[in-house]
Amino acid sequence: MTDTRFDPSSADGRWQRAWDDAGTFAADSNSSKPKSYILEMFPYPSGRIHMGHVRNYTMGDVLARYKKMTGHEVLHPMGWDAFGMPAENAAMEKGVHPGGWTHQNIETMKSQLKRLGFALDWTREFATCDPEYYGHEQALFIDLFEAGLVYRKESEVNWDPVDMTVLANEQVIDGCGWRSGAPVEKRKLNQWFLKITHFAEDLLKGLDTLEDWPDKVKLMQENWIGKSQGLEFSFQLSNGDFLPVYTTRPDTIFGASFVAVAADHSVAQAVASGNADAQSFIALCKKGGTTAAELETAEKLGFDTGLTAKHPFTGADLPVYIANFVLMDYGTGAIMAVPGHDQRDFEFATKYCLPIPRVVASSAADAGKPFDGEAEPGDGVIVNSDFLDGMSVEDAKAEVIRRAEKGGWGKGTTVWRLRDWGASRQRYWGTPIPFIHCDACGVVPVPKDQLPVTLPEDVDFSTPGNPLERHPTWKRVACPQCGADATRETDTLDTFINSSWYFLRFASQPANKPFDAEEVAKWLPVDQYIGGIEHAILHLLYARFWTRALQHVGKLDFAEPFASLFTQGMVTHETYSRLQDGRAVYFTPAEVHRTGEAATLKSDGEPVEIGRVIKMSKSKKNVVDPDNIIANYGADSVRWFMLSDSPPERDLPWSEAGIEGCWRFVQRLWRLFDAYDPSATGEDKPLARKAHQTIVAVAGDIEALSFNKAVARLYELTGAAEKAQPSEGRNFAINAILHMVSPMMPHLAEEAWVKMGNTTLIADAPWPTHDPAMLVEDEVTIAVQHMGKLRDTLTAPKGASKEDLEALALASEKVQRSIGGAEVRKIIVVPDRLVNIVT
Numbered sequence: 001m002t003d004t005r006f007d008p009s010s011a012d013g014r015w016q017r018a019w020d021d022a023g024t025f026a027a028d029s030n031s032s033k034p035k036s037y038i039l040e041m042f043p044y045p046s047g048r049i050h051m052g053h054v055r056n057y058t059m060g061d062v063l064a065r066y067k068k069m070t071g072h073e074v075l076h077p078m079g080w081d082a083f084g085m086p087a088e089n090a091a092m093e094k095g096v097h098p099g100g101w102t103h104q105n106i107e108t109m110k111s112q113l114k115r116l117g118f119a120l121d122w123t124r125e126f127a128t129c130d131p132e133y134y135g136h137e138q139a140l141f142i143d144l145f146e147a148g149l150v151y152r153k154e155s156e157v158n159w160d161p162v163d164m165t166v167l168a169n170e171q172v173i174d175g176c177g178w179r180s181g182a183p184v185e186k187r188k189l190n191q192w193f194l195k196i197t198h199f200a201e202d203l204l205k206g207l208d209t210l211e212d213w214p215d216k217v218k219l220m221q222e223n224w225i226g227k228s229q230g231l232e233f234s235f236q237l238s239n240g241d242f243l244p245v246y247t248t249r250p251d252t253i254f255g256a257s258f259v260a261v262a263a264d265h266s267v268a269q270a271v272a273s274g275n276a277d278a279q280s281f282i283a284l285c286k287k288g289g290t291t292a293a294e295l296e297t298a299e300k301l302g303f304d305t306g307l308t309a310k311h312p313f314t315g316a317d318l319p320v321y322i323a324n325f326v327l328m329d330y331g332t333g334a335i336m337a338v339p340g341h342d343q344r345d346f347e348f349a350t351k352y353c354l355p356i357p358r359v360v361a362s363s364a365a366d367a368g369k370p371f372d373g374e375a376e377p378g379d380g381v382i383v384n385s386d387f388l389d390g391m392s393v394e395d396a397k398a399e400v401i402r403r404a405e406k407g408g409w410g411k412g413t414t415v416w417r418l419r420d421w422g423a424s425r426q427r428y429w430g431t432p433i434p435f436i437h438c439d440a441c442g443v444v445p446v447p448k449d450q451l452p453v454t455l456p457e458d459v460d461f462s463t464p465g466n467p468l469e470r471h472p473t474w475k476r477v478a479c480p481q482c483g484a485d486a487t488r489e490t491d492t493l494d495t496f497i498n499s500s501w502y503f504l505r506f507a508s509q510p511a512n513k514p515f516d517a518e519e520v521a522k523w524l525p526v527d528q529y530i531g532g533i534e535h536a537i538l539h540l541l542y543a544r545f546w547t548r549a550l551q552h553v554g555k556l557d558f559a560e561p562f563a564s565l566f567t568q569g570m571v572t573h574e575t576y577s578r579l580q581d582g583r584a585v586y587f588t589p590a591e592v593h594r595t596g597e598a599a600t601l602k603s604d605g606e607p608v609e610i611g612r613v614i615k616m617s618k619s620k621k622n623v624v625d626p627d628n629i630i631a632n633y634g635a636d637s638v639r640w641f642m643l644s645d646s647p648p649e650r651d652l653p654w655s656e657a658g659i660e661g662c663w664r665f666v667q668r669l670w671r672l673f674d675a676y677d678p679s680a681t682g683e684d685k686p687l688a689r690k691a692h693q694t695i696v697a698v699a700g701d702i703e704a705l706s707f708n709k710a711v712a713r714l715y716e717l718t719g720a721a722e723k724a725q726p727s728e729g730r731n732f733a734i735n736a737i738l739h740m741v742s743p744m745m746p747h748l749a750e751e752a753w754v755k756m757g758n759t760t761l762i763a764d765a766p767w768p769t770h771d772p773a774m775l776v777e778d779e780v781t782i783a784v785q786h787m788g789k790l791r792d793t794l795t796a797p798k799g800a801s802k803e804d805l806e807a808l809a810l811a812s813e814k815v816q817r818s819i820g821g822a823e824v825r826k827i828i829v830v831p832d833r834l835v836n837i838v839t
């Protein structure tokens with residue numbers, strides 16, 4: 001009697017326990033096998049896993065299991081990026097402790113991940129909020145401080161008035177806090193900085209070595225680092241002062257029609273003292289956003305200072321403005337404005353009726369051509385520019401730099417967009433910065449034998465701001481150097497630091513130090529890193545920086561942590577909504593009944609509007625809970641769905657029909673495996689051949705992370721095996737399918753494997769071997785010609801003799817009709833390809 005159904009509700013848990021008990025996925029650093037480190041970006045324990053996690057971890061899992069099957073010692077760890085604001089917000093909203101909230105979430109999410117049967121080495125699990133982990137992080141931070149890569153600086157920061165914290169520039173989106181959405185203000189504070197700019201050139205050059213990174217990610221990093229080469233030179237102002245400006249287009253210097261300074265610039269400040277209008281203009285500028293992107297789109301505003309600047313070549317007096325689109329912390333905070341060839345300057349000049357000269361044109365004949373409503377920033381030939389006329393942009397740049405340097409009024413320079421990393425956060429739920437402030441000794445690192453500096457448990461979240469600052473005793477300590485009363489630093493570290501080295505700690509976890517360099521070197525760099533494109537810049541750049549910083553202090557001897565990077569697409573779903581009181585109210589797919597073109601709400605049967613297919617998100621409620629799907633269909637169907645249909649870098653639209661299709665396929669496979677008949681005889685060479693070919697092709701697909709292609713091939717081979725009669729060839733195909741689907745549907749595979757009489761785990765089995773001879777087709781198509789004209793095509797055994805092919809060709813009815821009784825004078829044979837009969 002055979003089971004005709006695979007029952008995941010009983011099988012899934014059983015196999016998950018079997019792998020756990022056997023320690024199947026524990027990584028052995030001392031193994032002599034080639035090592036493979038497969039890593040997916042570790043999750044933030046927000047509460048529950050979502051489909052994006054499922055997709056990300058399924059991809060990594062298939063690769064990890066495949067690597068194990070192909071003889072690698074695999075490290076595939078999991079942990080928790082556990083510090084951060086949501087825990088603190090939960091503490092404020094719900095009155096729970098951030099630690100308790102976080103650990104509760106970890107427990108929930110871990111059990112969800114377990115239910116998906118991921119091949120993870122749970123023995124290496126940690127959360128970044130574990131004192132052990134952040135204590136080691138504090139030690140590393142002190143190392144970097146001692147090497148001069150960490151420093152303190154009074155600086156203007158983005159202040160989020162709702163979350164009461166400083167935000168990194170990257171956390172300011174359209175002038176508002178990334179979490180609170182409140183308009184960001186400016187404040188001056190003493191902050192901790194990491195000297196990422198020290199590695200700017202190296203971080204840029206390193207991108208060239210990352211062959212297995214997506215080009216788009218490398219380009220985003222390149223733009224973020226933002227190396228630009230140009231000229232810094234000074235204008236002499238009408239008040240006798242010198243004003244240094246920075247330009248990347250010295251070739252356009254004859255097109256400068258005004259000069260502009262940032263609102264914070266000393267020239268602006270000087271003008272403002274005693275000028276109320278200037279003061280209020282500066283105040284207005286400070287209200288606006290500060291990112292380059294915002295300034296690009298904001299309305300250009302200016303204030304005429306009444307000063308003029310002398311053009312270094314023409315001697316013309318150019319008006320000097322305070323302008324809202326000039327950034328204080330880029331270049332020199334002042335510019336020569338060339339409205340003809342810079343869009344921001346163009347908008348400004350248009351608004352304030354300033355001249356817009358053309359100094360670059362597509363040809364010399366176009367020197368007088370008017371502008372078509374916008375600046376022309378592109379390439380061309382220099383015009384209306386005295387000694388530069390007729391030169392290319394590149395030559396003119398070099399010529400102006402040469403003259404400026406020779407005349408001593410300017411010099412060629414490199415400017416970076418990258419800023420040092422402001423790492424201080426005025427929050428509780430983060431790594432305490434391990435320093436002590438002493439009136440006599442200054443800023444003193446906590447001695448390493450006193451680490452970790454742990455967070456106090458008894459904290460009060462009833463008032464906004466930093467609970468560490470308000471804690472009655474925590475910050476009061478003796479100075480480690482002189483013993484006098486001193487104060488602990490109450491800032492904590494940006495959580496991006498937690499995720500900048502966790503991949504090292506996964507590889508090596510000694511108790512007495514952050515990691516062991518030798519053990520790390522056995523695994524790192526990570527062979528395959530997989531995560532979302534949203535981390536293309538910050539996380540990946542910070543991790544690359546942190547690795548270099550550790551190399552710099554002699555703790556590591558490599559610079560790039562991730563050899564190969566893959567960014568997966570999102571899981572998407574259509575939205576369901578109704579307009580209520582002029583506002584869209586959303587419903588989850590579970591609340592909706594979907595038929596044909598329409599959708600109704602289950603609760604009242606009334607229609608809801610079907611919206612676009614977009615990324616699953618809580619705010620639009622277009623989410624499908626992995627738990628429900630696992631409960632209904634089992635882990636393998638969900639895993640299979642995540643791999644099917646869409647290429648992994650593209651978005652994957654979730655569909656009920658899709659998951660049902662996967663469920664049906666799981667059952668088809670179950671029946672096919674059940675049909676395995678060890679007593680069957682006979683070859684079925686075509687099916688066997690197809691199986692051999694599929695083994696090779698699917699291996700290639702998985703190596704290339706083209707999971708959808710592997711899935712398509714497995715569907716095809718399964719279809720062929722289902723149609724075939726029992727035979728040895730079919731048995732080979734069934735066995736090959738079982739092994740090939742095992743990384744994707746591990747529970748089904750284990751269950752079928754024991755049912756076939758095996759006592760081992762298929763998770764430990766090797767990838768099926770193929771016979772190279774079987775990859776080659778053994779029949780060929782022969783073209784038969786009469787007098788050079790194609791008359792027939794025939795199949796013949798590969799390598800058939802000349803005589804056999806002649807006979808075969810002459811036996812063709814079509815050929816005989818063509819010859820029509822004429823005398824055959826000659827037969828030309830090209831083996832395996834062609835026979836030409838000459839009459």
Ligand code: ANZ
Pocket residue numbers: 228246247248249252325326327328329330331332333334335336337338340341342377
């Ligand atoms: C004259 C000019 C002519 C410029 C032209 C551009 C085009 P990137 O390439 O992004 O580095 N700039 C310099 N300092 C600035 C500041 N503090 N705030 C705002 N803008 C500033 O940008 C460099 C260009 O941005 C510089 O070259 C300068 O404008 C402007 F056809 O100078 B340019």
Ligand code: ZN
Pocket residue numbers: 438439440441442479480481482483484486
């Ligand atoms: Zn002291």
